[in-house]
Each structure stands twice: as structure tokens, then as C-alpha cells.
Amino acid sequence: MTTTAAAESQPFQAEVAELLHLMVHSVYSETDIFLRELISNASDACDKLRYEAIANPGLITDGTPPEIKIVPNKAADTLSVIDTGIGMERQELIDNLGTIARSGTRSFLSKLTEAKDGANLIGQFGVGFYAAFMVADKIIVTSRRAGSDEVWVWTSEGGSGFEIAPASEEAAQRVARGTEIVLHLKKDAAKYLEAYEIERIVREYSDNIQFPILLVPEEGEPRQINSASALWQRSKSELKPEDYAQAYKQIAGAFDEPAMTLHYRAEGRQSYAVLLFAPSQKPFDLFQVERKGKVKLYVRRVFIADDAELLPAYLRFIRGVIDSEDLPLNISREMLQNNPQLAQIRKAVTSRVVSELETLGEKEPETFAKIWDAFGPVIKEGLWEDFERREKLLALSRFTTTSGENRSLKQYVDDFKPNQTEIYYLVGDSVERLKSNPKLESARARGIEVLLLTDPVDAFWTSAPIDFGGKPLKSLSQGDVDFGLIPLADDEADDKKDEPAADAATTIAVIKDALGERVSDVRASQRLTSSASCLVAGGDARDRALERLLAQQNRGEITKPILEINLRHPLVAALATDGAQAKDLSLLLFEQAQILDGEMPADPAAFASRMNQLVLRGLGK
Numbered sequence: 001m002t003t004t005a006a007a008e009s010q011p012f013q014a015e016v017a018e019l020l021h022l023m024v025h026s027v028y029s030e031t032d033i034f035l036r037e038l039i040s041n042a043s044d045a046c047d048k049l050r051y052e053a054i055a056n057p058g059l060i061t062d063g064t065p066p067e068i069k070i071v072p073n074k075a076a077d078t079l080s081v082i083d084t085g086i087g088m089e090r091q092e093l094i095d096n097l098g099t100i101a102r103s104g105t106r107s108f109l110s111k112l113t114e115a116k117d118g119a120n121l122i123g124q125f126g127v128g129f130y131a132a133f134m135v136a137d138k139i140i141v142t143s144r145r146a147g148s149d150e151v152w153v154w155t156s157e158g159g160s161g162f163e164i165a166p167a168s169e170e171a172a173q174r175v176a177r178g179t180e181i182v183l184h185l186k187k188d189a190a191k192y193l194e195a196y197e198i199e200r201i202v203r204e205y206s207d208n209i210q211f212p213i214l215l216v217p218e219e220g221e222p223r224q225i226n227s228a229s230a231l232w233q234r235s236k237s238e239l240k241p242e243d244y245a246q247a248y249k250q251i252a253g254a255f256d257e258p259a260m261t262l263h264y265r266a267e268g269r270q271s272y273a274v275l276l277f278a279p280s281q282k283p284f285d286l287f288q289v290e291r292k293g294k295v296k297l298y299v300r301r302v303f304i305a306d307d308a309e310l311l312p313a314y315l316r317f318i319r320g321v322i323d324s325e326d327l328p329l330n331i332s333r334e335m336l337q338n339n340p341q342l343a344q345i346r347k348a349v350t351s352r353v354v355s356e357l358e359t360l361g362e363k364e365p366e367t368f369a370k371i372w373d374a375f376g377p378v379i380k381e382g383l384w385e386d387f388e389r390r391e392k393l394l395a396l397s398r399f400t401t402t403s404g405e406n407r408s409l410k411q412y413v414d415d416f417k418p419n420q421t422e423i424y425y426l427v428g429d430s431v432e433r434l435k436s437n438p439k440l441e442s443a444r445a446r447g448i449e450v451l452l453l454t455d456p457v458d459a460f461w462t463s464a465p466i467d468f469g470g471k472p473l474k475s476l477s478q479g480d481v482d483f484g485l486i487p488l489a490d491d492e493a494d495d496k497k498d499e500p501a502a503d504a505a506t507t508i509a510v511i512k513d514a515l516g517e518r519v520s521d522v523r524a525s526q527r528l529t530s531s532a533s534c535l536v537a538g539g540d541a542r543d544r545a546l547e548r549l550l551a552q553q554n555r556g557e558i559t560k561p562i563l564e565i566n567l568r569h570p571l572v573a574a575l576a577t578d579g580a581q582a583k584d585l586s587l588l589l590f591e592q593a594q595i596l597d598g599e600m601p602a603d604p605a606a607f608a609s610r611m612n613q614l615v616l617r618g619l620g621k
């Protein structure tokens, strides 16, 4: 190592420069979070070291334990955060501290362009290392990758770039392993040099970091300022809700409060501790394509992986830790997939989480509603994917229905109308649009509740035959519906006397002839009371909403629908008697039904002209 080698300047990736500009000029008042971000990185680095040392014990033979030191220096106006973790090589310094790796930071930036007040978003997203530029106008990072004899220094003043240079001999000696981050504090950030401030922040945000955090005061001995216990190993009776809330924030890197906390220890064939949380707010990356979970796997307090798929994808919003006593410490990441012990843990914990959610839904509906509002569409993926737990997932699902919001299927079944045996639903794009869908008319006339399903995933899980407690779910836009045995609501009862105005056989024949290949069948409707027509899928065909969705993704063909007509509607009655207009009227019935389903008629211009002609005719012009 030479001390004479020149420093090399490198530009920041454009997004980093943008982010740093924001940090440097930030008016965000909660700057304390910078320390939490640096400590969290230091802790990750210690975790990584412990993990790599399992396969390569030589990395920690010098006897220095993984730990984190915080060193204020009032004379120099600097605050240092030092760890004896894994450290970074030259290229890692360039890549990790010069580009944006974390998806959170990237999505923070994309939100920034939309938001007027960017500063407040800092707290919501967390911006990692770069948060330090809120309090520092110059940062010097000196790092030695464990096992390496090179030490590199990264320096930046938060402008458009950074410098990278080999460390001086003195600096190289100081940093025997890991990373030293020296913050040259801005004038208004001098409070972070006070021991009590540092202690306060560490207690608030980082108390559960597993490695000792030592405060090295300017006078006196270094002292540990965090409790450094793996909280999940402690007994429930010792812990207060605040302890859990803090652990959640620290483990999940989150800023909200947990809506559900699940802490237990499994003993028996396998022993493991579980500490899991359901957030109360939706994170930015919930619908990312990988659908990755974030539960961390530990083995006897040693961090192993945070992508071990410990829960199924539909529970990917759950955060926390599972710490096994029995798995081998040297389990490789590749082996995690196929390990039978882990498979058992996965199964047991999944069932427990699902039951816990179900219980919360019954006992604390308001808290559960927060989880459902944020994650319902994700949980419903389980209705499609997790056959084994489908009944339980259905029981905890909540729906917007024609009777209200947040309705459970149990409530739905309890409110069945006399002779009702099925649970009815309608799939579509928006609740408003569904509410005005003619397919609801007959159900409405009987006071039958209908689930209004508007999440994209709804079209999928409902496409398999599904029942709840033996009561089948039935789409109102598919196959036959028969409400015959369910009495009409009182105020609708008079309608019943109305005889069909049109002759069924003749009318249907006329329409069939007019529509030809556009439909697979035409028939009299049981669903309609006031509208003239609607389109439904045949009994074996997919729900039309699902067909449309798949067709948009080029994953399936649209099949021909069945046109149902309301024989009591005057338009339908007119059709049978007016031979000249029969074709136009039939097409109109078809096109209207398409529009009500949110579809576009194949030839909108022809539709408009047909409509105009008929209106003009009605006006006698």
C-alpha cells in the first residue's frame, strides 16, 4: 500500500446526485434517522461477516468481535460510526456508495418527482447511507474487506461525485477490518456530538441490534449503549408493546407501527423462535414481480438469509425473524430451498400466521381492517395458490358487497335469504361500475347480497370451483342463475305479476338471427328486472372479467358470450313486432350489454349511428 497514489474522482450515478442534492438541502426535521441507517448497515456488515466466517473461519481469527463503535469528536466536529464487519473492497465502495442499489431508494426517487414536499418522503422510505448527508457536509468512508490487505477511502462532499483512493498507512492500521465512516457534521448538526443525544437515538431506534454498540466518549471509558439482545429469544412476559414496536421498526427498517405481532417459541421435533409482524401500511414494492418475502432466517442467533422464502408469496408483507435451533449453521443458501426441516418450519409458521390473522379479524376487526386494506389483494393470491388453507383464507377475507364494506363470508352466509344456497359475486373493475351492472337487478329485487370483486386477483381465484363451508360461490355473469326459490323482497313483489310482454321463442329466434356469430346463444334472463339485456359466460367458460384480463396479456382467447334478454322490457317487446328494425335493435341490445360490462363495441361508429337512427325515429323525424 502506498500513500502517494492519487485519488481518483468518479461521478455519482445521476439518481444519486439528485438524491444527495435533496439530502444536502433537506429541510426534513427528523434527521436522527441517519444514525439508525448507518447502524443498520454496520449491523448488516457484522451479520455478513459472521455468515461468511462459518465457511471461512480465517476471517475472524484476529479475535476482534463484530461490534459497532460510535465516536464523537467535538474538536474536529466529526462523528464516526465504525464497525468490524465484512467491509468493502474498492469496487464495492464504488458500486454501493455511488449507485442506487436498494429498490426503496429508487422508488423514493420516483415518488419525489410527483411530490411537492420531498422532504417528508425521506421518513417514509428511508434512504440508507445517503441520509447521512442530511447532517454532514463531508463523509469519509475507510474500509477493509475482511481478509484483504487493501484498505480504500471513499470521500464525498455530496456534490456530483466522490473520490476513491488507497488509505494512508495510518488509516490502514486503524481499520483492521470493516468500515469506518467519519461524518464532518454541518453546523446545525452539532447536537449529534453529545453523548446523551447519541444514547437517546440508539435507545429509540437501534436497541435491538444484536451486536454491541459502544459509545466512545471523549472522556472516560467506552460503554455499551444498546441491550443487544435478540428480542425474539426473550420471553413474552418481559416485553412491552413498545419493545415490539421498536423491534419491528428496526428489523423491518419500517416507519409505521405493526398492526399484528406474533411472538412464540416452537418446541418439539424442531425448536425455533418466531417473531413476526404485519405492517399497518402498504410498502412501495408489494406488487413487484418477484413477490419476495422478507422474513429473516437465523440459526442460533446467526443471521443466514433474508430471502429464504420462509412464508408463501401471498404472505410476503409479513416481516420479522425465524431463529432455528436445529438447522446446521453452515447451511448454504442453495440448500435452503430443499431442506426438509425448513419445509416443516415453513408449513407450521404459515398455518400459524393464517390462524393468527383469522383470530385478529374476529377479535379486533378494526386492526385487522388496516391489514386487509393494505394487503387484502395479496392475501387473496393465497385463495388461488394455497389449496390446503383456502377455507381459512376465505374465512379471513373481507369483501365489499351490495350490503356493505368489510363483510366476511360468515356474515354473508348468516344473512342468507330463505332458500338461498349459493354465495353470489360479480367481478369487475370498480365497485361503482359493478353496482350499476344489470346482472345485479334480480338479486337486488330479492335482497340477495352480492360480493363486488374488483381486485385483478379476484378474477383468478374465483375461476376454480370454490365453496365456503359447503356453500358454492357463483358468478352472476356466468352460466345459469336460478333465484326461483328465493322470494322477492316485499316492495318488488308486484312486479312478479307482470307477464312477459314478448313471446320468448319468436324474440329469441329473431335476435339469434340478427347477431349470428357474435354470440353463442340467446336466452331469457333470470337476472334482469329493469334492464333490457346483459352478457354472460357459458357454464363451462371462464368468467368474462378473467377472459378479458387474460386476453389483455395475450394469454387466452375471448370466447363468445351468451346474450340474456329481459322479455318484459319494452325494447325487447318491440323487437318481436318490428321486423324492419329487428336487426338494429338486436345489435343495440348486444352493444349496450357490452358497454355495461366495460367493453367497447367492435364498431363504435356503427353503434353510434344505429343509436342515432333509432332516437330520430323515436322523435318522429
Ligand SMILES: Nc1ncnc2c1ncn2[C@@H]1O[C@H](COP(=O)(O)OP(=O)(O)OP(=O)(O)O)[C@@H](O)[C@H]1O
Binding pocket: 037, 040, 041, 042, 045, 083, 085, 086, 087, 088, 096, 097, 101, 102, 104, 127, 128, 129, 130, 179, 253
Ligand atoms: N458499514 C458498511 N459495511 C459494509 N457495507 C456497507 C456498509 N454500509 C453500506 N454498505 C454497503 O452499501 C450498500 C448501500 O447501503 P444503503 O444503506 O444505501 O442501502 P442498503 O443498506 O442496501 O439498504 P437496506 O437498508 O434496504 O438493506 C449496502 O447494501 C452495503 O452493501
